[in-house]
Amino acid sequence: MAFSKEIRVIQLIDSLEPGGAERMAVTIANRLAEEVAFSGLVVTRLEGGLKNTINKKVGYAFVNKMKAIDFSALFRLRTFIKTNKVNTVHAHGSSYFFAVLLKLTMPSVQIFWHDHFGNRVKSQEGYFLLRFFSVFFSCVFTVNEALKDWAQKKLWVKNVEFLSNFTSDSEVEIPVTILNGTPNKRIVFLANLHHPKNHILALKSFLASKIANEGWTLHLIGKDKLDDYSEDLKDFIKQNNLKEAVFIYGSCNDVKSILNQAKVGILVSSYEGFPVTLLEYGMAGLTVISSNVGYCSTIIQNEVTGYLIASDNEAQLQSALIKIANESHKNDGLAKNLNTFVKANYAPEKVIQKIIDAYQKNL
Template sequence: MRVVQIIDSLEAGGAERMAVNYANALVNKIEFSGLIATRKEGALKNKIDSGVSYLFLEKKKSIDFKAIFKLRSYIKVNKIDIIHAHSSSFFIAVLVKLTFPRIKIIWHDHYGSRANETKEKNKVLISLSAFFSSILVVNLQLEEWSRKYMKCSSISFIPNFAASEKQTEQITKLKGEDGKRIVFLANLKNPKNHILVLKSFSELNLYKSGWSLHLIGRDYEDSYSKTLKDFIKSNSLLDHIHLYGAKEDVKFILSQASIGILASTEEGFPVTLLEYALANLAVVSTNVGYCSTVIQNNSNGLLFNPLSDKQINNQLKKITEDDSLVKTLAANFKKSVLNNYSEEIIIEQLILAYKNSK
């Protein structure tokens, strides 16, 4: 089996991290594992295993003939059987298939918001799905959506998995007091809902008992991030809420925290939760997407409705006032993730999906 993962960029996002994780995990499982970035490289390029065949297409526009034929040549030279196209990279995959009909396209949907979108908003995707051999989705809502609208009958739910971070860089030292750090790993954009967490941190006066909040993720320097910065400044929280931007030493960053938080109003299956688990963090999470399946409230984490100020306040208050709860939730979450979402378990499911694709 000879498979190449295709993703539009290698910036630090969930779909991007999973494309790299799949390419790395398949190196010793199949005959050939490749990874292609179409439009943009990024920090995740440094996470690609040395055994993975890598190509950057430098795609400049929607229909870029140079990139299409560069991809076609790569597929032909490396005798690729399957293109595993993540998110919006399905478009170039289909264009190549038109010139190379024997290739199989497996499309992977990571976009949790799609479950609430109309057929009209996804016209191009739906029409081109006739060229897909199989569809993979990261939660059950997306599976239902695909079964309703897509022109491909082979649809499988494949959970994301936890990949152990091999990199040992220790660059980013978090401010604040040991044992009192809350980390929020998410790019500064909708629907990540950072402002809800900032307001809760402020309203609960968590800083008065030594807690600090650390936002890790790309800052797009737009109105979204301005709102966050203005809130921090106007509430005199500059010494307690810290923004670091995008970082590569995530494993080291998480090792310095006690609690991980996620507040998205829409999600697919956030890889961030799995990273929190491997870092042995207690987790306070939104209940959207697949989050409420990964986390059982009060057992291996705390859940809240991302539209409810009261719920997040209650959960943050509960966890920051109880050290033993932090330790119990962290231990339970790590155990459940390793038992259910390990690389070995999920890659077996993926290879079976490859074999069953039409």
């Protein structure tokens, strides 16, 4: 077995636009920089705001992949791998495809695939390519137990491990965003504006709850693709005269600063894997409302660490919003319970050690 000082690893990710998988890739790379001989981060397709959160000790490269099979980008990746003597590639999400292409040219490289896609279990897709390529994986990390069970049954790989997401205070950010509204009546929804985040459910429930009349405001933080999904949200806001109560900020990099300005955090997705957002809400001391999907119910216990609602249930979300607005004495208790739970169960040290142990078994 190799020692951790022999581990020379990169996190491979398609983009650095703010998102759960992207934030985890950066966070893991940053934490490993203190633990292994070399920790790098390679972005294949698109850079983004998260680039500014990468630790200076992390080796970084952008290979600018323009198509599925891009030999120029693959050559740039090979050069980075050789220069830094990398022996392990930790591929996140769909970047597994590029990682396997690399392994076909450099067989000694070990590939660890990290599956963040919460709806894979229910999807009707056959995933033929993923199954075929899984032959080249040394190990699969999954963000919840359902995905672990799926991978063990469907993929051609022996080692599959559930790997808890975690949050870290080590990333440095520059506070920029200033939220509108009254400080103790701000509700934050941290999620890119696209399916399956279900922003329209949040808007409908917020309107029906009528808590805007009491000064409560809703703040949507996440990438705005300016597409039909986004336009539907903006049309709803306009048609229902919510411009003074609902605000869209787009992609923001100063997440911790934003959450520190809020009182409540919501996440009402139709499906999830293991949302880092809930951990970030907990670390920030927010009162949380979450839909009961993916791993969410493990973090949010109804009326213990927050409010847990059924997926796509407007009435339950409306009720939870009204409770938060009218039972302020209860909010602080729920927020404190969640903060304590997150700190006790999702410390980065344990997760990082599990990752290192898995790497070592294959060196």
